[in-house]
Amino acid sequence: MEAQEYIESGILELYVYGLLTETENLEIAELAKKNPEVDQEIISIEKAIVALSSSFSPFHSVANFEKIKARLELKHGKVVEMKPASRWSEYAGWAAAVLLLLGVGYQTLQLNETKEAISTIGNEKTKIERDYAFLGQKTAEVEKSLNIVRDIKNTGVTLGGQAVSPKSFAKVYWNKETRTTYIDAAGLPKPPKGMVYQVWALKLSPVLTPTSIGLLSNFEGNEQKIFAVDQTVSAEAFGITLEPAGGSLTPTMEQLYTLGKV
Structure with missing residues (x-):
């Protein structure tokens, strides 16, 4: 084969x-x-x-x-x-x-x-x-x-920029009946490391009397920049200062970023 x-x-x-x-x-x-x-x-x-x-x-x-x-x-x-x-x-x-x-x-x-x-x-x-x-x-x-x-029950208070930060601004929404208070802080710059914004309810007369109503903590994490603070019993004005982390007992006026009358 x-x-x-x-x-x-x-x-x-x-x-x-x-x-x-x-x-x-x-x-x-x-x-x-x-x-x-x-x-x-x-x-x-x-x-x-x-x-x-x-x-x-x-x-x-x-x-x-x-x-x-x-x-x-x-x-x-x-x-x-x-x-x-x-x-x-x-x-x-x-x-x-x-x-x-x-x-x-x-x-x-x-x-x-x-x-x-x-x-x-x-x-x-x-x-x-x-x-x-x-x-x-x-x-x-x-x-x-x-x-x-x-909410028409909220009183809107516009806070204008002060000497330390003229371009800053904020707005307070205060319900005088329920005393709930919200801060729109979109007009504030990012706080420096180790610092925090503190909100004050102010009585103007007969003497200036500030009452702390809260800190704007977690500033970066709050995209809307709307913060709920403590209830406000009474106020003739509102102010926001820049304070060391944890806040201060009295406002540091040299670091007053915004202020507005009710």
């Missing part, structure tokens, strides 16, 4: 798979030693099998798979009858096992991709929920600020 007939018959594939008898194996081995073309074909088949078994993904091994499948089905040449016909059931079983292995591998790949997709969707859903909650919180803060400004 010519070398090309061995190559086209599919016998070399069976040799590589170890499905031939010992006599047949010796015959093919001797032929490979003498014929470089047969030897090279055996090496090619072995590489194809390694490539096929190294990946479950059909997208990676389809070329090798079709090559082996074609040879197992003896599409490219005539049959060399070296084995009884009954042994072909064994070969068919082996081929079915390869196909099953590929099928399981493909399904495993698909399952992993599905899990990754579900995980990605879950992460995106969590991010959307977090963003939605954040926006809801911001909306509530804005609505609260608008309600304070629009």
Whole structure:
């Protein structure tokens, strides 16, 4: 038999798979030693099998798979009858096992991709929920600020900038019935490190009498710059000074940023 007939018959594939008898194996081995073309074909088949078994993904091994499948089905040449016909059931079983292995591998790949997709969707859903909650919180803060400004029961007192900071301004919203007091500090600059703004309710006569009604703490964290301070029992004016962290017992007049009469 010519070398090309061995190559086209599919016998070399069976040799590589170890499905031939010992006599047949010796015959093919001797032929490979003498014929470089047969030897090279055996090496090619072995590489194809390694490539096929190294990946479950059909997208990676389809070329090798079709090559082996074609040879197992003896599409490219005539049959060399070296084995009884009954042994072909064994070969068919082996081929079915390869196909099953590929099928399981493909399904495993698909399952992993599905899990990754579900995980990605879950992460995106969590991010959307977090963003939605954040926006809801911001909306509530804005609505609260608008309600304070629009409340007709609140007396609005504008505080103008003083010598230390002429461009500063603020506004007090004071409900004289409930005594609740809010400060709109959007017109104040960021306080220096270690300093804090302190709000004072002032009685002007017969002598100037300041009463602290709170600190504008967490200035950077309050985006709306609307601060609730202590209740104001009475006031003829309001002032805001810059004080050391923790506040002062009396206002530092040299650091009076804003002042306004009721």
